Every structure is written in structure tokens, then in C-alpha cells.
Amino acid sequence: MSTESQLIALEDISADKAPAIYGHNKLAAYVALAREQAANEVPDLTTRKGRERIASLAAQVSRSKTAVEKPGRDYLRRIKEMPKAIEAELREFVLEMDKLRDEVRAPLNEWEAAEAGRVARHESGIAQLKSTETEGMSAAVIGAMIQDLDSAEIGADWEEFEAEAHRVKAASLAILRDALTKRERYEAEQAELERLRAEAAQREQKEREERIAREAAERARLEAEQRAQAERDAAAKREADAKAAAEQRELQLKLEAEQAARRELEAQQRAEQAERDAADRAERAAAAERQRQADEQARIEAEAKARETDIKHKTAVLTSIKEAFMGAGITEDQAKAVINMIRKGEVPSVSIIY
DSSP states (O other): OOHHHHSOOGGGOOGGGGGGTTTTTOHHHHHHHHHHHHHTOOOOTTSHHHHHHHHHHHHHHHHHHHHHHHHHHHHHHHHHHHHHHHHHHHHHHHHHHHHHHHHHHHHHHHHHHHHHHHHHHHHHHHHHHTOOOOTTOOHHHHHHHHHHHHHOOOOGGGGGGHHHHHHHHHHHHHHHHHHHHHHHHHHHHHHHHHHHHHHHHHHHHHHHHHHHHHHHHHHHHHHHHHHHHHHHHHHHHHHHHHHHHHHHHHHHHHHHHHHHHHHHHHHHHHHHHHHHHHHHHHHHHHHHHHHHHHHHHHHHHHHHHHHHHHHHHHHHHHHHHHHHHHHTTOOHHHHHHHHHHHHTTOSTTOOOOO
């Protein structure tokens, strides 16, 4: 059986038949068939008919290529779209199955929620029965708690928690009654302590008032003695102050005379120093001017020398460049023209380094 008879005819190829054609190494067979058909003819290039035949054979190869490629491209696009359709279908399937699962479980969820609520109510009741915290509470409050707890009714409505409720209630009543006994004893002790503290406070108040009276009398006596001593001290101080004032005036006059003499001497010294300072400033100014003139002359000479050196250096560099250009065969004027263009920046990417 020939290769051509084993293949689906080109005109019969379609995307529906693609699974039997593409991916089975049959496209290489179509290439071989087209190559075989083209090789069976050897047209004469020297004739117009032969050249037209070659063009016809090439066009036939292109048509064969299109006949195989186009259905294959269509099949490939269909394959690429398939995952999206499957994904969308699977997503819808999962949503519907989850919805059905939730519908089937809904009655159980409702029962579980109701059961959890029922158990939570009983557990909350048990917790209330266990409430025996009495820290900082008075005996009256603890007694009211005992009455409230003792009046709490426990019956069949507690269901399976009834036995535990009775047990917890009895235990809590025992704890509260013990706490009440301790609190009553504590409050009695505190009342006795308060009575003793009140008696002690009365005794202390009486002793304090007596001490205050004694201290007031003692202060009055001391104040009288202090006033008398103060009058004696004031008289002695007035006498001493008068004597000190006289001595102070005498000393002040002496100091003023000495200060006047010292000021006169200092004024004379300042005048002499001012003359010396003026002469010194004049000398320093003259010296500074002489130094400035010398520095200015040195700067002018240094700048002139630097300019002369720079001109010589640049002239030497330009001369060497000119000679290099002239050595390459151009005239001196042309070399000068090129150098001027480079110096003016008219030649891109070229500059002179001095």
C-alpha cells in the first residue's frame, strides 16, 4: 500500500478528524508525500512551460500546507477552550453538591444548635449556683446571698443536670454559711476594735489638750523673756551701730582720697599708653602697606610668569599637533585651520589636552 493511500486525502482533512491526524507523526508523511510528488517531475527551465510548471508545483505545495495547517489550527483552538469549559462545569458541580450537602445536614445542624443552647442554659445555671465569691462583702450581703440561693428551686426542668444542681447548691450553701460565720466573727471583732480605738482617741485628745495648755503657758513665759532680752539687745545694737557708722564715715573719706589719687594716676597712665598705642598702630599700618605692595608686585609678576609659561606650553602643544598633521601630508595652513576648529569645539568628540 502506497504512502498516499494510507493518509487521509487533503480535501478530507478537518478539525473533526484531527485526533486521527495530528499528534501521530503523520504530518511528516504529508511532507514526504509532497516532496515525492514534486521530485517526480523535472521541468525544463529553458522553456516557459517548464518554468510555469515549477511555479505551479510550488503553489501546489503551499495549498497542501494550508489544507493540513488550517484544520490543525482550528483543532488546537478547540483543545485550548476545552479546559475552560471543564473548569466552569466542575465549579458549578461543586457549588451544587455543597448546596445539597448543606440542605441534607440542615436538620442535624438545627438540632445540634438547639441541644447546645439547652446544655449551655443548664451549665450557666450550674455556674450561678457555684457563685460563692464573698471577698470584701458584709455579713448582711452574704446572708442575702444565702437566702437567694436557698430559695432557688431545682426540679425536673433541670433534666439530666438535676442531680448535679442539687449537689452544687448544697456545696455552695455550705461555703456561704461558713463565710457568713467568719464574716460575723470578723465584724464583731472589728466593732470591738473600733470601741477600743474610740476610747483611746478620747484619752489622747484629753492628754493633747492638757499638753497644749502647758506648752502655751511655757511659750508665754519664754516670749516675755525674749522681749526683754530683745529690748536690751536693741539698745546695745544702736550704740554699736552709731560707733560703727562713725568709723565707717572716717574710713570712707580715707578711701575716697586714695581712689581720687589712684584715678589721677590711672588717667595719666592711660594717656601715655594711648600715645604709645597710636604710634604702634601707625607703624603697623605702614608695615602692612609696605607688605601689601610687595605682595601685589609678587602676585603680578607670578601671574605674568604663569601666563608666559602657559602660552609657551600651549604653543608647543599646538606646534606638535600641527607638525603631526603636516607629517600626514596636509599643508601648514590646513593644519592650522583644523586645529582652530578643534579648539572651537567644531569637531565632534575631539579635543586638545594641554
